[in-house]
Amino acid sequence: xxxxxxxxxxxxxxxxxxxxxxxxxxxxxxxxxxxxxxxxxxxxxxxxxxxxxxxxxxxxxxxxxxxxxxxxxxxxxxxxxxxxxxxxxxxxxxxxxxxxxxxxxxxxxxxxxxxxxxxxxxxxxxxxxxxxxxxxxxxxxxxxxx
Ligand code: DQA
Numbered sequence: 702x703x704x705x706x707x708x709x710x711x712x713x714x715x716x717x718x719x720x721x722x723x724x725x726x727x728x729x730x731x732x733x734x735x736x737x738x739x740x741x742x743x744x745x746x747x748x749x750x751x752x753x754x755x756x757x758x759x760x761x762x763x764x765x766x767x768x769x770x771x772x773x774x775x776x777x778x779x780x781x782x783x784x785x786x787x788x789x790x791x792x793x794x795x796x797x798x799x800x801x802x803x804x805x806x807x808x809x810x811x812x813x814x815x816x817x818x819x820x821x822x823x824x825x826x827x828x829x830x831x832x833x834x835x836x837x838x839x840x841x842x843x844x845x846x847x
Contacts, residue, residue: 702743734832769795769839773797775816779798798814801829821842
């Protein structure tokens with residue numbers, strides 16, 4: 702089982718940015734926790750972070766036929782990137798969206814989710830633990846498919 706974890710813009714600033722909303726953990730420490738859980742689940746994991754829409758799209762295309770699932774936090778692109786929505790649809794890879802914060806409880810502009818309908822599901826508001834929940838859900842569902 703192979704999974705790609707993608708983080709979009711400004712998520713490299715976790716631990717520094719708006720700690721009251723996103724917590725104090727860095728992306729590196731979150732990724733370490735995901736890796737530990739992935740090892741327990743017997744899942745091979747790759748991490749990718751970019752602040753650029755085109756790079757995220759290229760990365761999604763590059764794993765076509767090569768991974769069993771994607772966990773993605775598209776950051777603010779969630780709210781307006783039809784191009785990332787199309788990229789997810791293009792590769793037909795089961796994709797699970799994660800938001801650290803509860804986007805539905807924040808400003809009105811964050812309640813519009815453009816990429817989410819391309820995904821199997823979304824986890825929002827569980828903090829960094831949302832990535833683990835998404836990985837577990839992905840692995841569970843993938844095992845039922847085989
Ligand atoms: C976020 C929520 C988005 O609205 C925001 O633009 C982010 C982070 C989250 O993880 O809660 O950058 O995706």
